[in-house]
Amino acid sequence: MPELPEVETTVAGLKRAIEGQTIVSVRFYRDNIRYPLDKAWIARIEQQCIARITRRAKLIIMHLDSGCLLWHLGMTGSLRVSASGEAKRKHDHIDMQLADGRLLRFHDPRRFGYLKWFANLDDLFASIAHYGVEPLSEAFNADFLYQLSRNKKQAVKNFIMNQCVVVGVGNIYACEALFLAGIRPQTACGSISLTRYQQLVEAIQQVLQQAIAQGGTTLKDFENAEAKPGYFQQSLAVYGRAGEACPRCQTSISSLKLGGRNSFYCPRCQH
DNA sequence: CCCGATTCCTGTAGGC
DNA sequence: TGCCTACAGGAATCGG
Numbered sequence: 001m002p003e004l005p006e007v008e009t010t011v012a013g014l015k016r017a018i019e020g021q022t023i024v025s026v027r028f029y030r031d032n033i034r035y036p037l038d039k040a041w042i043a044r045i046e047q048q049c050i051a052r053i054t055r056r057a058k059l060i061i062m063h064l065d066s067g068c069l070l071w072h073l074g075m076t077g078s079l080r081v082s083a084s085g086e087a088k089r090k091h092d093h094i095d096m097q098l099a100d101g102r103l104l105r106f107h108d109p110r111r112f113g114y115l116k117w118f119a120n121l122d123d124l125f126a127s128i129a130h131y132g133v134e135p136l137s138e139a140f141n142a143d144f145l146y147q148l149s150r151n152k153k154q155a156v157k158n159f160i161m162n163q164c165v166v167v168g169v170g171n172i173y174a175c176e177a178l179f180l181a182g183i184r185p186q187t188a189c190g191s192i193s194l195t196r197y198q199q200l201v202e203a204i205q206q207v208l209q210q211a212i213a214q215g216g217t218t219l220k221d222f223e224n225a226e227a228k229p230g231y232f233q234q235s236l237a238v239y240g241r242a243g244e245a246c247p248r249c250q251t252s253i254s255s256l257k258l259g260g261r262n263s264f265y266c267p268r269c270q271h
Numbered sequence: 272c273c274c275g276a277t278t279c280c281t282g283t284a285g286g287c
Numbered sequence: 288t289g290c291c292t293a294c295a296g297g298a299a300t301c302g303g
Binding site (some may be wrong): 002003006034056072073074075076110112113161162170171172173215217220221222261262 | 294295296297298299
């Protein structure tokens with residue numbers, strides 16, 4: 001599920017809703033999601049104020065007065081703030097009760113998401129030191145992609161979905177950005193020119209910014225911190241549209257598997 | 272080193 | 288209706 005725009009949307013909602021709140025009690029409803037949930041963390045988290053909430057890649061970072069929390073929503077995870085006493089649903093795995101009575105609740109049917117506690121931010125960032133550049137930062141530019149891709153045969157779609165290269169771009173936005181840039185997803189990344197990488201950088205930034213502005217993409221079950229869906233799915237040009245008409249030239253959209261992931265493109269607009 | 276395949280898990284859609 | 292299979296937004300890990 002959540003790629004960068006969905007995580008950004010969730011973080012924006014959480015900032016509004018719970019920054020400055022104190023966590024009074026924590027409950028783990030199971031002892032692991034993707035990774036183990038250590039019960040020893042509970043005492044470290046309780047009575048801590050959530051001073052700041054930020055995003056790095058597809059991760060949500062909660063800066064506590066002492067220590068910090070790192071959340072990953074995986075494919076089906078959501079982090080919502082609900083009224084006190086709201087009934088627990090199936091697949092609700094973690095509750096954090098706030099001082100004003102509301103509840104921060106982590107829900108994740110497939111349990112590919114995770115929570116980790118760290119004593120300090122240095123340790124947290126050390127755990128994700130292998131991550132690549134932020135796509136909406138200055139460091140993400142045509143030169144960077146061009147240099148890093150030389151002599152590589154990897155398909156460009158897999159290249160831009162590699163979190164060690166650039167973070168936050170998942171299957172949906174990779175397909176959409178390649179369509180906007182007019183590049184076929186299976187093109188070897190090492191054979192793409194600097195000029196075309198310039199177009200790709202602009203396309204990735206444009207698609208992510210538009211998706212953020214629309215509150216993300218809700219294909220199936222994404223909901224933000226206020227349990228509201230996103231609207232960017234209405235703007236998808238190729239993702240999930242195999243056999244439908246290309247919005248630019250009316251040619252039938254094609255699909256193929258790349259790195260095990262379904263990939264969609266227009267055979268006429270993309271080369 | 273670079274790839275693709277596999278793996279974690281549940282829900283859902285589609286074929287029969 | 289029910290049973291079975293394939294597939295889904297992520298990403299670490301394994302093996303060729």
